[in-house]
Amino acid sequence: MKPVVSGGPVVSKVMLVGQAPGVKEPLAGRPFAWTAGKTLFKWFAQAGGIDEAEFRRTVYMAAVCRCFPGKKEGGGDRVPAPDEIANCSGWMKDEFKF
Secondary structure, eight states, X not given: OOOOOBSOXXXXXXXXXXXXXXXXXXXXXXXXXXXXXXXXXXXXXXXXOOOHXXXXXXXXXXXXXXXXOOBOTTSSBOOOXXXXXXXXXXXXXXXXXX
């Protein structure tokens, strides 16, 4: 499986930055494809009247860590470590240039 690093080539003045892809995002082929995404898109629909499809077409999405960092002890997704974020920082810096 390759990591999901962005929502695709969207020209946008807005960039949504997540923490890291979850284990399900590579299977779906898009970021925010599982639990966090369902909650996020529900909020955008309720507060701003924008559905998931429109959001994905108009907002660029990326993550500070480009690979799933793994599970933490006791369950749940692990927060990326500072060195993991630093290792991926070049991607984010390049994306901010556009």
